[in-house]
Amino acid sequence: MIQVIVTGHGNFASGMLSALKLIAGESEHIHGIDFLESFSTEDLKEKIQEMIESVNGEIVIAADLVGGSPYNVAVTLMTEFTDKEIKVIAGVNFPTILSSVFADRDVPLDVFVKNIMDEGMSAFSEFKPVSMKMCEEEEDGI
Amino acid sequence: MIQVIVTGHGNFASGMLSALKLIAGESEHIHGIDFLESFSTEDLKEKIQEMIESVNGEIVIAADLVGGSPYNVAVTLMTEFTDKEIKVIAGVNFPTILSSVFADRDVPLDVFVKNIMDEGMSAFSEFKPVSMKMCEEEEDGI
Numbered sequence: 001m002i003q004v005i006v007t008g009h010g011n012f013a014s015g016m017l018s019a020l021k022l023i024a025g026e027s028e029h030i031h032g033i034d035f036l037e038s039f040s041t042e043d044l045k046e047k048i049q050e051m052i053e054s055v056n057g058e059i060v061i062a063a064d065l066v067g068g069s070p071y072n073v074a075v076t077l078m079t080e081f082t083d084k085e086i087k088v089i090a091g092v093n094f095p096t097i098l099s100s101v102f103a104d105r106d107v108p109l110d111v112f113v114k115n116i117m118d119e120g121m122s123a124f125s126e127f128k129p130v131s132m133k134m135c136e137e138e139e140d141g142i
Numbered sequence: 143m144i145q146v147i148v149t150g151h152g153n154f155a156s157g158m159l160s161a162l163k164l165i166a167g168e169s170e171h172i173h174g175i176d177f178l179e180s181f182s183t184e185d186l187k188e189k190i191q192e193m194i195e196s197v198n199g200e201i202v203i204a205a206d207l208v209g210g211s212p213y214n215v216a217v218t219l220m221t222e223f224t225d226k227e228i229k230v231i232a233g234v235n236f237p238t239i240l241s242s243v244f245a246d247r248d249v250p251l252d253v254f255v256k257n258i259m260d261e262g263m264s265a266f267s268e269f270k271p272v273s274m275k276m277c278e279e280e281e282d283g284i
Contacts, residue, residue: 123232
């Protein structure tokens with residue numbers, strides 16, 4: 001069963017997971033690891049490593065941004081765990097994490113990653129009010 | 143001066159802001175409002191309304207996802223505050239929030255929104271290892 005480990009600076013991961021809990025309830029395949037101010041990079045690496053070792057199945061590590069310690073540690077661990085299939089994604093938004101709860105897990109890992117990233121990307125948007133005038137014009141074929 | 147109000151379910155907003163503080167320090171133009179389990183939608187609306195009233199300048203409200211209470215309240219307030227220029231975006235990732243600290247604020251609000259969303263979108267990615275063999279092939283023009 002594909003597992004998702006969310007990680008990021010400060011309380012990024014626990015913030016995402018608290019939102020997830022309110023919307024989707026407890027999700028046993030989604031895990032969060034915060035990189036707190038008091039942690040060293042080694043502390044963070046140890047925590048993510050322990051999480052990787054404790055779960056069964058393929059793993060997606062979802063980091064807050066490219067190039068930060070959580071991302072760099074994730075990429076390092078991805079190369080070190082040669083016996084586990086691990087993918088690392090970064091810049092994830094909440095819809096990506098939410099969709100990872102409901103997405104089909106009976107697919108290859110790269111398809112799962114593509115599916116949740118597509119969901120996340122399409123959910124990133126600006127609210128644009130549509131005026132009644134515009135709707136009427138469209139109905140008139142203008 | 144353009145202000146950004148981050149809002150979302152649970153500790154989404156405070157999680158984002160804690161990550162922001164670690165990377166960019168205190169950002170006086172970026173604010174966070176959590177929609178906690180103990181809040182009613184009215185409580186949330188009141189808090190965002192107070193925030194809108196307390197700040198000067200144009201406002202971007204950045205919500206966790208389309209269709210949740212934080213987003214819906216933001217859209218409602220956007221239509222109610224006819225004397226303030228407010229934009230609502232949703233599905234924001236951390237790079238969007240981070241770029242909102244450093245983005246040029248001497249531009250029209252719609253340009254600011256486009257700029258931070260472009261930054262956020264381009265920072266949403268999967269790590270793909272590039273083998274030396276591929277690099278050599280590219281150098282050979284293959």
